[in-house]
Amino acid sequence: MINKENGVACYQQLSKILIEQIEKGIFKPGSQLATEIELSKRYRLNRHTVRQAIERLEDEGLVYKIKGKGTFVADYKIPYKVSKKTQFTTSILDVGLNPDARLIDYYEISAGRELSKKLNISASDRVIVLEILRFVNKVPFCHTTSFLSSKNFPGLRNFIDGSFSLYGLLKKHYGVDATRASSTFEVSMPESSDMDMLNISPKVPMLAVKSISKDQKGGMVEYCITKFRGDMCSVSVDFNGEGR
């Protein structure tokens, strides 16, 4: 499974494999990780490389060492970074996991009172609604509903592609450089649509992040609500860095 000639450091390949195994529950929270010796035999790597891979997991808080006992799997939550320029795909790739997305629905509605305020348009203006389900290592991870003013983004539907990078599409086709202006974090228990889409039990709490993004001139671009599986993620904000 380790390819020594693909240009990716072996310890990085191993840490990615181990993250996936923790994710899949092969190594469960609180259980012992395979030892350095076992891993070096199994993947034909030297002990130093194995140690580097485990140190990386330790730095990310995925495993912890107990002296004289071994390495154990921490209660694992995918660390998801939110910044002015967050993109789901990049954030997930950065932590060595595989992102994926599926367009669930695309339709238009009248703005009404709430959305007209959020998007700074009239209540009778039309609004594009975009529903996207996102996956990490093939497991449903979060569900996003985006609202954009129809008159600002005519023909958006035609530009939707497999990347689902909305900010990328807005930049490419409309010259709009969107950045996140604010995010509000709330918790709730799942509604039945959340349970269906994310394939979770009614006991799993949800983390809802409601965000506003603006263009380079300060005009409203998007209001979006992302509902994460609360048991799978921790969402972090850096108050200094610009992020990407």
Add this chain to the structure above:
Amino acid sequence: MINKENGVACYQQLSKILIEQIEKGIFKPGSQLATEIELSKRYRLNRHTVRQAIERLEDEGLVYKIKGKGTFVADYKIPYKVSKKTQFTTSILDVGLNPDARLIDYYEISAGRELSKKLNISASDRVIVLEILRFVNKVPFCHTTSFLSSKNFPGLRNFIDGSFSLYGLLKKHYGVDATRASSTFEVSMPESSDMDMLNISPKVPMLAVKSISKDQKGGMVEYCITKFRGDMCSVSVDFNGEGR
């Protein structure tokens, strides 16, 4: 209850009273708010002032109007703002509510592996642990556990006062200008200590915010974990403003 001579606009006083009544459950989520006529009689205010007060509640998302039916109470969550310079007291006063705090515990421990990493000290160094319970309108709202390096803040215990403004104390007594560097948001179901302290049922999800603050030179100051009642708050982050 409205004082026309205390320098605070009457509509602001009324909106504060109404927020408190919603908070206390006198007006429950989904139920109708008293009408403009009722409120103007009860508080001896003109209709225009009452309307202004209700508009303010509407702007904050606490109530919504249904045409021809009246004004209804929204599912109320206290909007709590987090920024580089957040202070609990100011954030709560800003939304017209009454903050309060109680020191629950103060002790020292050895840093150990986890805290030594967070605070950038040795595992054998001593760490101050400060537990504070915070209230909004006398209802327990969140519980904060702060960790600070003992050697950086000798005698901190003697400086703790009724304000519980930790940043204020650090600035005054140690010349440390602490600002929030990062925050991580997680959800979880309450542990038994959470239920006791916040007086909630096992069904109320918690919003945990884990934050790192640094001094003006970039040195680690504090690692803290705040657990909010998830049913009572929404926590928002402004990515542009510096906040206070």
